[in-house]
Amino acid sequence: MKLKFFCPRWGCESLSWADFFDKVKSAGYDGVEIGFPYDLDEAEQYEILNGLEVNQLEVIGQHWQTVDSDFEAHKQDFKKQLLSLVSLKPLFINSQTGKDYYSIDQNFMLFSIADKISTNHAVEIIHETHRGKWSFAAHITQSYLELDPRLRITLDVSHWFAVAESLLEDQEAALGLAIQHTDHLHARVGFQEGPQVIDPRSPENETILLRHLNIWDKLISLKREQENSYFTITPEFGAPPYQHLMPFSKLPITNQWDINLWMKDLLKDRYSI
Template sequence: MKLNFFCPRWGCETLSWADFFVKVKSAGYDGVEIGFPYDLSEIERHEILNGLAAHKLEVIGQHWQTVNSDFEAHKKEFESHLKSLVELKPLFINSQTGKDYYTFDQNLKLFAIADQISASSGVKILHETHRGKWSFAAHIAQSYLELNPKLRITLDISHWFAVAESLLEDQEKAVQMAILKTDHLHARIGFEEGPQVMDPRSPENERILLRHLQIWDRVISLKRENKETHFTITPEYGAPPYQHLMPFSNLPITNQWDINLWMKDLLKERYSK
């Protein structure tokens, strides 16, 4: 099974698209995970599409922009964002869908919109596990996944660790359900009190890193058992406010780009065997 690694645009927004694509390609990534808002100018749209083609980079469309609390307005914006991402011709779309305070039925209506867009475009849409969304906690996501067998996810388990204030050793059924439904990984190391440790390379975080690796190992093993030929991972150590900053100076304590490269290389080596 071939693993493809994707670089997030998040944290590199100060770079032009041209410089970003050069940096990503030089670092050995296979592609990028980016947003493609419907209100982008035509010039920027062409710049993105031409840059992807010129550097032979694959692309995952990322949706997070729909935050309107009014459900009817939210539905319309959600649909517009997903349709815009289809124009990227991505491998798939990764969507932070819904709200944690929407009713079960409201979030199901958003899944139905995504299903319709996926069916008409041929672009698969995954729904990310994320705080503040339909999937803000492991046990809540489990209920949706049991009700909707077709639902497929991007697993970012760091959020669930923070919400549960645990590494989910006592929620094995929910973790296993998520593993069975996972088609993409966001590789960030969260802990019991937050979605991102200060530096996953540090020895004091070894226990937490190993817990993530144990879960990711199970995802990869399942994909290999199922004879799947490709799988995608986005190392997603985040920019501020996820990234820790020094008090008063607001200078970053660690280097986001370097940590994501470290994670890419770690997983590439681990799963090449």
Template sequence: MTNVKDAGYDGIEASLPTDQKEKEEILSEIKSFGLEFIGQHWETINPTFEEHYKEFEWRLRSLAEAKPLFINTQTGKDYFTFEQNKQLIDLAKNIAEETGVPVIHETHRGKFSFAAHITETYLQKIEDLKITLDISHWFNTAETYLHDQVEAVELAISRTEHIHSRVGFIEGPQITDPRAPEWNEALQQHLDCWDKVIELQRKNNREIFTITSEFGAPPYMPLLPYTKQPIVDQWEVNVYMMTLLRERYK
């Protein structure tokens, strides 16, 4: 945690182990460094809806016990029906109301929110649905920067409560290095969306808004062939993104 604090981060976003002792040790360390904690759920992948529902509930309740600022969840499956995914969204809402821990739903491939035009339907039909915007997944899924889906993106921006600042491109969910000039177009496409989110939040007089710099390790990060060495330093890239956005939105 020392490097996280020294780099200037205000907190971390992470899942927690199921072992109670391990969970308490991690939470204690986070607290000792004065860091905020956002819970992250991604682990529920059971393809059978009934079992998926049970595990989803169990994992959300386990995270809520830690009293994070909120829980960011990758919810449902792209092949579940609307009604099935809505049951999971409704369950998350009930858990949030019971525990006092907000639950928001991340835009992510493979989940109910895997594409802009699909998520648009959920946002239209579920008026209180809030999202974490990771638009890198949508650019990749659509193989465009969504200039032909402006209304869907604008609706998503209006419901965004948190941002994952991974930068993707139309053929992949993560570019190699946002500092490299060849990726400037991709970076700018993301910044344009994030700027609109922050502008709206300022109009709504929101004092604090959370962003997780989320450039991932392999397989998100490409590796050199044969040696399997990373072609860029993941830590440096995430610190760069954190610093860039802190300065841009201060």
């Protein structure tokens, strides 16, 4: 099984799209995970689509922009954002869907919208585990997956560690079910008090890193058993406020780009055959 690694646009917004794509290609990524909002001007749309083609980069469409608390407005924007991402012709769309305070029925209405777009446009749409969304906690996600076994997810356990204030040692059943439903991985290392450690390379974070690797090992093992031809991973250590800054100076303590590269290389080596 081939692992395909994708670079997030998050944290590289200061670069032009051309420079971003060139940097991604030079770093050995297979593609990018990016948004494509419906209100982008035509020039920027062309720059993105042309840059992907020129650099022969694959693309995962990323949706996070829908934030309206009013459900009716939320539904309309959600649909527009997903339809815009379809025009990227992505491998699939990764969506931060719904709200943690929406009812189960409301979140399932959003899943239904995504399902219809997926069917009509022949593109898979999966739903990211994320704080503030329907999937904000491991046990809540478990209940949704039990209600609808068709749901497919992007697994990011860093959020769940922060929400539960634990490494989820007592929620193995929820983790196991999530792994069964996972089609994409966000490889960021969170901890009991936040979604991102300062530096996963540091010895003080070894236990936390190993816990993530233990979960990811099970996921990769399952994908190999299922004889998937490839599996996608986005190392997604983020920019501020995820990235820790020095007090007063607001200078980054670590380099986001370097840490994501380190994570890519660590997983590539760990899962090479």
